[in-house]
Amino acid sequence: MANFLVFAETRGADLRKVAGEAVSVARRLADASGGGEVHAVVAGPPGVAQKADTLGRFGADVVLAIEHPALATFAREAVAATIAQRAKSATYRAIVLGFTAQGRDLGPRLAAKLDAPIVSDVTEVQIAGDSLTVKHPAYANKVVVTLSITGTPAIVSVRPSAFAATEVARAARVEPLAPAIDPATTRVKVVQVIEGAKGRPDLADAPVIVAGGRGLKAPENFKLVEDLADAFGNAAVGATRAVTDEGWRPHADQIGQTGRQVSPQLYVAVGISGAIQHLAGMRTSKTIVAINKDREAPIFKVADYGIVGDVLEVVPALTRAVREAKKGH
Amino acid sequence: MKIAVCIKRTPDSETRFRVGASGSSIDEGGVKFDMDDFASYAVEVALQLKEKAGSGEVVAIALGPDNVQETLRKAMSMGVDRGVQLKADAVPFDGLAVAKALAAELKSSAFDLIFFGKHAFDTSEGVVGTATAELLDLPCVTAASKLEIANGKGTARRELEGAAEMVEFSLPAVVTIDEGIARPRYPSLKGIMSAKKKPLETKPAQLGTPRVAVKSMALPPDRPPGRIIGEGSAAVTELVKLLQTEAKVL
Numbered sequence: 165m166a167n168f169l170v171f172a173e174t175r176g177a178d179l180r181k182v183a184g185e186a187v188s189v190a191r192r193l194a195d196a197s198g199g200g201e202v203h204a205v206v207a208g209p210p211g212v213a214q215k216a217d218t219l220g221r222f223g224a225d226v227v228l229a230i231e232h233p234a235l236a237t238f239a240r241e242a243v244a245a246t247i248a249q250r251a252k253s254a255t256y257r258a259i260v261l262g263f264t265a266q267g268r269d270l271g272p273r274l275a276a277k278l279d280a281p282i283v284s285d286v287t288e289v290q291i292a293g294d295s296l297t298v299k300h301p302a303y304a305n306k307v308v309v310t311l312s313i314t315g316t317p318a319i320v321s322v323r324p325s326a327f328a329a330t331e332v333a334r335a336a337r338v339e340p341l342a343p344a345i346d347p348a349t350t351r352v353k354v355v356q357v358i359e360g361a362k363g364r365p366d367l368a369d370a371p372v373i374v375a376g377g378r379g380l381k382a383p384e385n386f387k388l389v390e391d392l393a394d395a396f397g398n399a400a401v402g403a404t405r406a407v408t409d410e411g412w413r414p415h416a417d418q419i420g421q422t423g424r425q426v427s428p429q430l431y432v433a434v435g436i437s438g439a440i441q442h443l444a445g446m447r448t449s450k451t452i453v454a455i456n457k458d459r460e461a462p463i464f465k466v467a468d469y470g471i472v473g474d475v476l477e478v479v480p481a482l483t484r485a486v487r488e489a490k491k492g493h
Numbered sequence: 494m495k496i497a498v499c500i501k502r503t504p505d506s507e508t509r510f511r512v513g514a515s516g517s518s519i520d521e522g523g524v525k526f527d528m529d530d531f532a533s534y535a536v537e538v539a540l541q542l543k544e545k546a547g548s549g550e551v552v553a554i555a556l557g558p559d560n561v562q563e564t565l566r567k568a569m570s571m572g573v574d575r576g577v578q579l580k581a582d583a584v585p586f587d588g589l590a591v592a593k594a595l596a597a598e599l600k601s602s603a604f605d606l607i608f609f610g611k612h613a614f615d616t617s618e619g620v621v622g623t624a625t626a627e628l629l630d631l632p633c634v635t636a637a638s639k640l641e642i643a644n645g646k647g648t649a650r651r652e653l654e655g656a657a658e659m660v661e662f663s664l665p666a667v668v669t670i671d672e673g674i675a676r677p678r679y680p681s682l683k684g685i686m687s688a689k690k691k692p693l694e695t696k697p698a699q700l701g702t703p704r705v706a707v708k709s710m711a712l713p714p715d716r717p718p719g720r721i722i723g724e725g726s727a728a729v730t731e732l733v734k735l736l737q738t739e740a741k742v743l
Contacts, residue, residue, distance in 0.1 A: 175656075276626075303504070357659075415673035451740040473728070485729045
């Protein structure tokens with residue numbers, strides 16, 4: 165029997181989707197190693213402990229709540245020190261967290277503080293006795309590496325949306341966890357959070373992504389991409405590196421090898437030729453649609469459904485058709 | 494301003510990879526290697542800060558076999574003052590083991606800033622920089638997409654999912670560098686010539702014992718071949734039908 169510790173990520177006072185996924189992974193691993201407990205750490209402003217119910221639903225036995233006004237933003241040093249202190253005072257087989265902006269920062273800190281082996285961005289995890297094995301897409305998703313990890317606790321960061329958050333009936337008991345260092349006096353301080361576009365899901369969470377490339381010809385034509393995303397209703401907007409390098413869109417929107425890596429249910433590539441750099445960021449999407457004027461463009465080699473044509477003409481027509489189809493539901 | 498930049502030699506990202514005969518590494522035959530993209534952004538940021546300060550030193554550090562000397566020379570041809578090779582037969586797939594070797598090298602020198610790429614293309618893990626900072630007990634900002642240094646303090650922007658945060662930190666510090674922060678310069682002919690004469694020191698890497706091992710590597714499954722369903726806006730009706738009935742995503 166072995167216990168597992170999870171970092172259940174929040175933004176402000178809200179749990180992120182990946183928190184449930186990480187708890188689910190830990191639940192499955194705990195069950196596979198004889199039914200140990202899952203302890204989920206949640207850090208946030210006072211009141212964040214009330215989110216515990218949700219974590220219980222995904223299989224947490226204990227919710228460890230670090231509450232402090234300065235945790236309304238990610239006080240990384242305080243969170244890392246507190247989790248490390250907890251992990252030293254108990255025995256955990258592994259610590260599970262999301263491979264997100266927070267998790268990428270927190271995981272290596274914990275590894276160093278606990279002298280614990282770490283694997284990042286994993287898409288599969290297996291445990292059998294002392295052996296922990298993971299799959300990790302490396303080389304920008306072009307090679308899948310199977311890694312074996314020896315030593316405890318192992319630190320495992322999971323790729324968002326790679327694991328399902330599975331509901332199990334469980335009531336978690338909540339215990340306060342005191343910060344190991346004062347979250348208000350850390351050496352790295354968040355001074356401002358700049359919110360992104362309102363009303364659109366993030367690229368990591370969106371079931372549909374509409375992305376635009378240089379085939380749109382001018383930055384103002386990105387409106388067509390946004391209109392199509394609005395027609396789907398649940399879509400995020402992405403861009404190619406060529407477009408973000410030109411400054412048509414912020415760098416944060418870039419999908420590709422050096423940008424975001426996404427796997428939505430539906431990916432619509434608008435005026436994107438399909439450079440290897442871009443394909444590395446989206447080739448794991450479930451269904452790919454491509455609209456491009458060049459029949460020879462490499463994007464058509466991976467597109468389940470391709471339309472050859474001028475994006476300025478085809479995209480507005482598609483937007484109207486999607487709106488109609490949505491109305492029919 | 495004294496700055497260290499830890500750089501990695503990685504395969505050309507445009508490579509069509511094959512798995513090597515061992516089954517646990519890529520086939521390096523015909524594959525071109527160069528300084529990792531993120532490391533090259535880190536070098537550029539370091540050089541710009543030194544130029545702005547008007548004085549100082551930028552040191553590049555690379556861990557690996559002798560072929561990393563070529564990567565260090567490239568950094569020097571861009572303007573880095575000297576290079577340090579931490580010699581090891583190979584770079585393990587264990588970020589903490591690598592961080593231990595870098596921390597052992599960095600702890601004795603007083604750097605104002607230590608830069609890393611946010612991750613390296615090959616391992617794509619992003620562990621080494623932040624773990625090194627922790628081992629050195631230095632403040633660390635991961636994945637900075639903007640950076641300003643003034644009056645012994647730093648300000649950085651970090652991209653979050655669907656948002657961004659601005660952070661302030663004290664120096665000395667470790668910063669890992671994201672894309673979009675600076676366009677790396679091309680080495681000039683003069684830079685290439687002078688790089689040959691710049692000091693390059695080699696010493697053994699004090700790697701930690703690797704506890705993460707590669708069992709196997711495989712290529713991801715191929716997608717089914719693409720299909721063009723039609724031309725122009727006339728094909729839109731068919732597309733919507735397929736999205737509804739075949740792909741079931743609408």
